[in-house]
Amino acid sequence: MAYVTIRDVAQRAGISVSTVSRALNGRGRISPETKKSVERAVEELNYIPDSRAQAMRSSKTKxxxxxxxxxxxxxxxxxxxxxxxxxxxxxxxxxxxxxxxxxxxxxxxxxxxxxxxxxxxxxxxxxxxxxxxxxxxxxxxxxxxxxxxxxxxxxxxxxxSDPMPGIREALNDIKDHGFAKVGYVSGPILDSPSLQGREYAFRDLAARIFGEEHVFVESTSFNQASCASVLKRMRQSGVDALIFGYSPDAIRAISLLTYAGEQVGKDVSIVSFDDLEIFRLISPQISVISQQVxxxxxxxxxxxxxxxxxxxxxxxxxxxxxxxxxxxxxxxx
Amino acid sequence: MAYVTIRDVAQRAGISVSTVSRALNGRGRISPETKKSVERAVEELNYIPDSRAQAMRSSKTKxxxxxxxxxxxxxxxxxxxxxxxxxxxxxxxxxxxxxxxxxxxxxxxxxxxxxxxxxxxxxxxxxxxxxxxxxxxxxxxxxxxxxxxxxxxxxxxxxxSDPMPGIREALNDIKDHGFAKVGYVSGPILDSPSLQGREYAFRDLAARIFGEEHVFVESTSFNQASCASVLKRMRQSGVDALIFGYSPDAIRAISLLTYAGEQVGKDVSIVSFDDLEIFRLISPQISVISQQVxxxxxxxxxxxxxxxxxxxxxxxxxxxxxxxxxxxxxxxx
CATH class of the missing domain: 3.40.50.2300 (Response regulator)
Known part of the structure; x- marks a missing residue:
């Protein structure tokens, strides 16, 4: 028997289960000797009161x-x-x-x-x-x-998190750097209302800041290939500044760009959601929209x-x- | 009451707890009508049998x-x-x-x-x-x-993992690149027999490959400051090739070196334990001793x-x- 039960404690102490229970719960009258023998048995057997039983008493299992x-x-x-x-x-x-x-x-x-x-x-x-x-x-x-x-x-x-303030600032920064077009890679949005919310926020703000015809949006699925084809289409549309709503996509894109010999911050400008350690360690460091996780x-x-x-x-x-x-x-x- | 118990099921089905128990465990004789009414009550109440009770029957909670x-x-x-x-x-x-x-x-x-x-x-x-x-x-x-x-x-x-094969190959690679001295940053080794084992393996192999007087070893604690002072002492000893037994230290060191304007792979050569994603994404990519996690x-x-x-x-x-x-x-x- 892997688990020590109150029955084992009672047997070891040579007293009844109900007496052990009263001793453990501090209820009823128990002689100091009995209390001591229960404590000794509990220690010897490494008895842990069942959390279920504790929960029924305190309604909390912590x-x-x-x-x-x-x-x-x-x-x-x-x-x-x-x-x-x-x-x-x-x-x-x-x-x-x-x-x-x-x-x-x-x-x-x-x-x-x-x-x-x-x-x-x-x-x-x-x-x-x-x-x-x-x-x-x-x-x-x-x-x-x-x-x-x-x-x-x-x-x-x-x-x-509220995506609006960070996306607004990022779009303004991209515009201030002279870009006329902006792209948004929204990630695998199907099952994530948060990713959907970010995309809506981007569409709304980017249309106002860049004009609707200069705004490009694409989603991805959970793999490198979908990220690569999105990246290719964006570049073919003349988009050199990208915001990533889903950080694993940004990591994939940086890897793809580096492999293709393109320089981040020169050939392609990038902003990603989430202030991950990796974005501070790579060179150049990546501008981020932090959710303050x-x-x-x-x-x-x-x-x-x-x-x-x-x-x-x-x-x-x-x-x-x-x-x-x-x-x-x-x-x- | 947050949890639905077998008592609630019995009450809803209008039968005794022991009958519900027998119906749920498939033991004893139960009429098809009774079985159906128990199943209906279980479904209506979203009753999940207590894993403790299941465990007592099957000895497994999965x-x-x-x-x-x-x-x-x-x-x-x-x-x-x-x-x-x-x-x-x-x-x-x-x-x-x-x-x-x-x-x-x-x-x-x-x-x-x-x-x-x-x-x-x-x-x-x-x-x-x-x-x-x-x-x-x-x-x-x-x-x-x-x-x-x-x-x-x-x-x-x-x-x-057995640290020997990876460390031996790394040391040979460092030697093949013309280094006469080699350093080892062993990490916060006090509580980790694995980190201690790596350090022993390094000391043993490096002494044989480089000669004991050309081998430098230091441990760190869990912070950037201890990593910075170890790095400084290593460089002052003329050590330009380092193996890190604990990958968070390698990440800290790369960040410190980049910040100080030193080029990894030119000014300082680095090998780290653990084939982390980040080591493949940064430029230059970091040589690693993979534990095959x-x-x-x-x-x-x-x-x-x-x-x-x-x-x-x-x-x-x-x-x-x-x-x-x-x-x-x-x-x-």
Missing amino acids: TVGLLVPDIRNGYFADLAYAIQDTLFKAGYCTFIGTSSESVSLQDSFITSILSQHIDGAIIVPQGEYSDALHLLNTRKLPVVFVDRTAQGVEGVPLVD QEIGRRGAELFLDMVDGKRQSQSQRVETIYIPRASVGQAR | TVGLLVPDIRNGYFADLAYAIQDTLFKAGYCTFIGTSSESVSLQDSFITSILSQHIDGAIIVPQGEYSDALHLLNTRKLPVVFVDRTAQGVEGVPLVD QEIGRRGAELFLDMVDGKRQSQSQRVETIYIPRASVGQAR
Whole structure:
């Protein structure tokens, strides 16, 4: 038997289960000798009270499920770190799962988490309203969405970023560098309302700043090939300044351009969403639209903790994006 | 009440809890009508059988705890992805926790995981033998260490990499480029037997290839400042070729050198452990000693699954390191 139960403790101490239970919970009258022998048995057997039983007493297991699409993506790694750090300081343990941008993996994690009796979940959902999200919703457990929402889900508060301020600044910087046309690579937008929101914000702002006929927008799927063909079409349209809504695409594009012998900041100017470490390390450094991921993570975790404490509900929050200009936007030729 | 219990199902179906239990477990005689009404109630209430109860029946919860030091470190993100991917294909859900290289965070995660009744754990341990590691060990749950072991722990199989082949190739490459001296930055080695093993391997091989008086070794702590002072002392000793045992140090050093106007591959030659994406994206690309992290993750997960199935125990495995030469090692001046 891998798990030590209260029965094992009772047997070792030579007393009844109910007496052990009373000793552990500090309820009823227990002699000091009995208490001591229970403590000794607990120590000898390394007994950990079942969290389920604890949960039934306190309604809290002090565990939170956190679901992110892909921890190999630096943005989500930073987000998970910020959330976990805030929750740990509040005494919570975080179980991280990843969905690999797949609804079935997401649902498998949520179902597993639900059967473990956690206090709630913080989730970066896949775009569609799935069975497991429905389950989570009907359980009335505290749930917070971060980064993006799921279509058709109501009543779950969302902490995300407002793409407008950062995109506006980036477009103005590109215009100030003499570019007449601007392109936007919006990423795999189908399942992500956040990526869709960024694209809408870009279309709206770019049309006003550059004029609709000088604005080019294309989406990609999750691979290098789709990124390469988008890049090719953009260049053929005479677009030398690009904003990437999805940072893995920007990383792919930089790699493709370098391989083709083109210089970022000279031949092609680039701005990417997300202030990843890699964008500060490569030369030239890449101008970014930062979502302030630490802030999103911290606020998401705090909103969750407030919901657990019954303080407030459904107060979605937006963090402003910030543009950080660097050397990857050069003068237009 | 956030959680639907078997009692709620019984109430909704209008029958006794024991009848519901028998219907759900397929035991005893149940009329088709009763079975149907139980199924209807289960569906209407979105009842998920308690994993604890399921575990008591099947001894399996199909969940695994995975503890890594820091998912913001690309090596551990890749490792966690490979482990989770292998386990998911075998029908297991992975709960990832991070220790931030802290023993107390590690112990908090292990204690939390233990009280949730998981099938076992895959762990990148902190160097010392902690209370929670002891607990995990005495529970006789399947546990596998990956990447490094913990001092004083016996009987837990380890999947890690053999540093010798990769370091030997890297040293020969550096020598072939005309360098007479070589430096090794071993990272924060105190709590990591793996980092210590790499340093020993380096000292041994470098003394043989370069001669002991031409070999320089320094460790760092987890910050930019210690990396900067090590770099400075190495250069003052006339060392222009460096191998980094800990990739975050290499990233810090590249950033410091670039900032100081020094060219990697010309002024300073660099080799780092771990074939991270960033080392392929920056210019010049960085020569690496790859631990074949996907292979370590896959083998660690498979060893764990074998232990859960009772197939074998304690068969530690080593994956060979591979040297991948790139442009960051240039000709000595």
